[in-house]
Amino acid sequence: MSTTNTTPAPTKRRWLPSFGTQVLIGLVVGVLLGLLARWMGADGVDADGAVDPNWLTETLTVIGSTFVTLLRAVVPPLVFLAIVASIANLREVTGAARLAWQTLVWFAATALIAVAIGVVLGLVLQPGANTSVTEDAAAAPGRTGSWLDFLTGIVPSNFLGIQGSAGSDGSIGLSFNVLQILVIAIAIGIATLKVGEAAEPFLRLVRSALAVVQKVLWWIILLAPIATVGLLGNAVASYGWDALGSLSTFALAIYLGLTLVVFGVYPMLLKANGLSVRQFFSGAWPAIQLGFVSRSSIGTMPVTQAVTERNLGVPRAYSSFAVPLGATTKMDGCASIYPAISAIFVAQFFGIDLGVTDYLLIAFVAVIGSAATAGVTGAVVMLTLTLSTLGLPLEGVGLLLAIDPILDMGRTATNVAGQALVPTLVAKREGILDHSAYDAARTGEAWREEEPVLAA
Secondary structure, three states: OOOOOOOOOOOOOOOOOOOOHHHHHHHHHHHHHHHHHHHHHOOOOOOOEEEOHHHHHHHHHHHHHHHHHHHHHHHHHHHHHHHHHHHHHHHHHHHHHHHHHHHHHHHHHHHHHHHHHHHHHHHHHHHOOOOOOOOHHHOOOOOOOHHHHHHHHHHOOOOOOOEEEOOOOOOEEEOHHHHHHHHHHHHHHHHHHHHHHHHHHHHHHHHHHHHHHHHHHHHHHHOHHHHHHHHHHHHHHHHHHHHHHHHHHHHHHHHHHHHHHHHHHHHHHHHHHOHHHHHHHHHHHHHHHHHHOOOOOOHHHHHHHHHHHOOOOHHHHHHHHHHHHHOOOOOOOHHHHHHHHHHHHHHOOOOOOOOOHHHHHHHHHHHHHHHHHHHOOOOOHHHHHHHHHOOOOOOHHHHHHHHHHHHHHHHHHHHHHHHHHHHHHOOOOOOOOOHHHOOOOOOOOOOOOOOOOOOO
């Protein structure tokens, strides 16, 4: 049996700058257009009293939301196929069970470090006490998370994890539950290992379908520079500096925590394991950058896997397991730092004292409940899960939603960095890391070009 490498490779276009440069240009243009749209002001107020955005704001919104919608459209088949294929690939790795357990242990260990940093920053900076936001902004979110919902939600209601909901206008909307898809995929992946040779035709179909889905996703990713303009421009136009100013201490605490984890904790772990910090970040940067723009760990997953294999030297058979698993459960930004600081903010804002037990609960939720973030965009479910566990008012979520898109960019970039870091550390400790790939000179491309590899 032979399978082709399912990682899409970028096509060079001489008349275009590199992909990373395109994204940076998109960031600058997005900020400028966002400021222009905000300066233009609204077109008025409609009959219901809602603000009618101007044409530029509307255009930026459509561009950004279209990109996110496209990403969400490919998430269900991508998660299912990637997890099934990755579990099947583990049989090609010596000591697969040990690798899997080490991966989970490192996921938990780095999450604990991240949540500890979040708690310390929340206590030192006092974001809930140093804010000008008023209780008028308090409002419970439309969707919440609880342990009962989390536990019952992982039980698949149908094979595709599809859920339906009725809108206020009588329409029926469909959505998917990533956790249910994950459970189904893990079960089928383990079943293929147990079935053995009889499952080979099915696995060939899965790998072929995964290659097709990743190719479609790569086409979507190529739109990231344009999407950057819409996403960042809309964030600036819609939220501006007013909302950010009223929550400046909170935003500072979040980004300071993210910075400490990515550029403090991660380098320390790399150094402790004898790996070059510069080589890691230069290799993982394309995925980190795309995560910042897309705000989707799952949407970034193929690029994360590509740089983890080709730039960082992690064997394909192991990375194809660790990276998809990390994209759905490894969330140092969304599930550790953010809910920790946010919970402390809400407690301080409403004058509620937290005890040692509460801080331990925050750490527990960060490690056990991180899969509730689902790896798409936003972290409202994880935040409400944390608040409900601590018995804090869910209305506190409304205080923070005004700047959530701005924070979500940094959170997702941190998630992606961690999802590339852990497989690299585990591969190094197990002696399976390709040091020639890790230490290779970077060319400025998203990853090293290579021909499709045939794997027996």
